[in-house]
Amino acid sequence: MIVRTPAFLVICLVIAAVVFAASMAVGNDYVFFAGYVVLQYVVLATAWNILGGYCGYVNFGTAAFFALGAYSTVAIYKLIGDNELPHVIPIPILMLVGGAVSGVVGFGMGYLTLRLRGAFFSIATLALAVVLETLVVNWDYVGGSRGAYIIRPEEIAPIGNYIRYLFLIMMLLAVAAITIARLIERSRLGYGFATIRDDELAAEASGVPTLRLKLIATTISGALMGMAGAPFPYYIGFLQPDSTFGLDYAVNSIAMPLIGGTTSWVGPLIGTLLLGTLQQVATVTISSAVNLLLVGCLLVGFVIVAPNGIVGLVHTYLQRKPDDFVGRRRVDADAPGSVP
Amino acid sequence: MIFSFDLLINAVVSGILIGGFYAAVTSGVSLAFGILDIVNIAHPAFIILGSYVAYIVNATFGLDPILTAIVVMPLFYVLGAGIYQIYYVSFEKRGQESLRGLAFFFGLLFITEVSLVLYFGVDYRYVNAVYIGPTLHLGDVDMPLRILVPCLVSLLLIAALQLILTRTFIGRAIMAVAQDQLALRLMAIDPVRIKRIAFGMSIATASLAGAFLIIIQPVEPSVGREYIGRVFAICVLGGMGSLPGTVIAAMLIGIVESLTSTFYGPSWAPAVSFGFLLLTLAVRPAGLLGR
Numbered sequence: 001m002i003v004r005t006p007a008f009l010v011i012c013l014v015i016a017a018v019v020f021a022a023s024m025a026v027g028n029d030y031v032f033f034a035g036y037v038v039l040q041y042v043v044l045a046t047a048w049n050i051l052g053g054y055c056g057y058v059n060f061g062t063a064a065f066f067a068l069g070a071y072s073t074v075a076i077y078k079l080i081g082d083n084e085l086p087h088v089i090p091i092p093i094l095m096l097v098g099g100a101v102s103g104v105v106g107f108g109m110g111y112l113t114l115r116l117r118g119a120f121f122s123i124a125t126l127a128l129a130v131v132l133e134t135l136v137v138n139w140d141y142v143g144g145s146r147g148a149y150i151i152r153p154e155e156i157a158p159i160g161n162y163i164r165y166l167f168l169i170m171m172l173l174a175v176a177a178i179t180i181a182r183l184i185e186r187s188r189l190g191y192g193f194a195t196i197r198d199d200e201l202a203a204e205a206s207g208v209p210t211l212r213l214k215l216i217a218t219t220i221s222g223a224l225m226g227m228a229g230a231p232f233p234y235y236i237g238f239l240q241p242d243s244t245f246g247l248d249y250a251v252n253s254i255a256m257p258l259i260g261g262t263t264s265w266v267g268p269l270i271g272t273l274l275l276g277t278l279q280q281v282a283t284v285t286i287s288s289a290v291n292l293l294l295v296g297c298l299l300v301g302f303v304i305v306a307p308n309g310i311v312g313l314v315h316t317y318l319q320r321k322p323d324d325f326v327g328r329r330r331v332d333a334d335a336p337g338s339v340p
Numbered sequence: 341m342i343f344s345f346d347l348l349i350n351a352v353v354s355g356i357l358i359g360g361f362y363a364a365v366t367s368g369v370s371l372a373f374g375i376l377d378i379v380n381i382a383h384p385a386f387i388i389l390g391s392y393v394a395y396i397v398n399a400t401f402g403l404d405p406i407l408t409a410i411v412v413m414p415l416f417y418v419l420g421a422g423i424y425q426i427y428y429v430s431f432e433k434r435g436q437e438s439l440r441g442l443a444f445f446f447g448l449l450f451i452t453e454v455s456l457v458l459y460f461g462v463d464y465r466y467v468n469a470v471y472i473g474p475t476l477h478l479g480d481v482d483m484p485l486r487i488l489v490p491c492l493v494s495l496l497l498i499a500a501l502q503l504i505l506t507r508t509f510i511g512r513a514i515m516a517v518a519q520d521q522l523a524l525r526l527m528a529i530d531p532v533r534i535k536r537i538a539f540g541m542s543i544a545t546a547s548l549a550g551a552f553l554i555i556i557q558p559v560e561p562s563v564g565r566e567y568i569g570r571v572f573a574i575c576v577l578g579g580m581g582s583l584p585g586t587v588i589a590a591m592l593i594g595i596v597e598s599l600t601s602t603f604y605g606p607s608w609a610p611a612v613s614f615g616f617l618l619l620t621l622a623v624r625p626a627g628l629l630g631r
Contacts, residue, residue: 058442060381112622118438119379123572124621126381127614130569134611145607247565251450258443289457296450303440303447304430 005183012175020168032167036235038276039170040228044249045256045268046177047224050184051217052254053262056197057118061109061125063249064132065222068105069098069229070244074142077150077233091169091231098230099223105132106222107215114214133245147240150233166231177224181265184220193217225253248292252279255299261311270310346480351602352595353481359594360491361556363587365549365567366574367498371542373572374581375518376535378427382445383571384564385452386543390416390550391465391559392456398467405467406493409551413544420543423448424536449564456561464558472555490552495587497548501541502583514538518581566610573617579627589628 003011023031044062051057073094080089105128113124137145156165184190192213195203204210233239252275260271275295282291306313365387372380393412394405431441471485505511513534516524521531553559574593578585593613601609620627 052439056439058439060446112618119373119377119442120576120621120625122379122381122442123569123576124618127569127573127617130614131611131618134608134614138607247450251446254443254446258440262439289454292450293454293458296447296454299447300444300451303444304426307430307434307440 064129065225069226102226103223110218261309355595355598359591363590364494585629
């Protein structure tokens, strides 16, 4: 069952259109507010997975890239506001700018640290988040530690309420992110990434340009995170460094792919839809602290019990042989010590 | 900004004192990350746990926080040994420590932090002890006892750790496990057992570091996050697993942070250690006293 990329894109767009139409039919704007967050995490988790899942490099700095996108928007907003121009900048343009900024920072960051072992890269991404937060806190132009207000237009021409427009844009970005991830997975690039994940030294020795591939991965991943962040100020209305750089983004964008499964584009999607929806429900019905606890427990539980996530579980389930049921104990191919 | 010698010398001294405390915070990470290669990103969360244990005992029985920390150290050791056992069985044995092991500790960080939030709330907690309050004056230099005492005890802790690592059998085995596990196994020593002991020791230091933290400043559950980057910065700068290097790096970062917050304002201080970390990683990944 091989679906070509254009066909895949069409299928995704059809699904997106159906989801959007269904949300419109519900008519309650809360659906859009909650849905936006879930879609935003679809993008973040997919972007994280391009570096984390495909290459095996754990990025703790999702919040930093996300915030870069968001703060690019704030900077542009202030710039235009200062020049007495109308406040309406098309969001897609903001996303491109935010994506470009995050992509460049991702590239620079990767260049500095990717020559080191995996764990150092992870710690450096954590450091990057704090350095950027400190810069933003001390940069009064974008609001500093006080935060910045962004006035969201009430309505937009054909769609109506502005939140619906944001929802639609984020949905399209999610489709784009998933298509890019799928495209990478099936290309030479994806195979290159997989060699890095499995054995970087062996890949290097076989002539895989590992540093270049890793830089491509960080740049794409960072750019997508920045694009996801760009419309955020319009969604939230009041942007503040503390929450924008919060570790919540980091833990969510790690937990979602790991719970879903990291080796393909389906994993982050499943993980996000599951965890994202669960979180929205938990936030409304219990409290937002409990929802982080939930994420933490699920993350730890899944990495211990089901290292390949939900996709891995389904995969093992589908690949059982009939004689597994005839009283013989199954031999797990992944078990330590077994020779493949 | 008026430059005065007084201010400078005070900033340097308080930097050294705070650096002593940072050394205690980092010693656990130096053991786990530097020697055992276990990226325990949740270490600061265990430090906060230590702070809360000190707080509870102090609030109910009025016991001295440092004394409390030393008494509960064995409990932390057991906790650490238990966590290592889970980590070993789930990740190290399967060869998955890089991606999933990191995620595991990241998850632990959140579980610990949010559990503390749910149980104690986000109010700042503090402890009472005789040395919190008075300040030692040496000429123009002020040394608040609430920072001086943790600094001195911290140096004692690190000296003790260094002695254990270099003089005892277990300590030498820990150093050996970092170099060659197979050779250790040939000497009929179980590397897993040695690593479990070392990781237990690493978490045990968190109990004391937590007590220092709550003596120095009021603590709420998410305070630990500031320390994640700082401890790894110090550990890498000091040269992965070298305790003397850790002390030097901790004091260096303490001084630079203190100078920054004195002369440029405290809002810039967090970027210092991280800037240092990025710089170290880019220029000299082996650190100051790297092995």
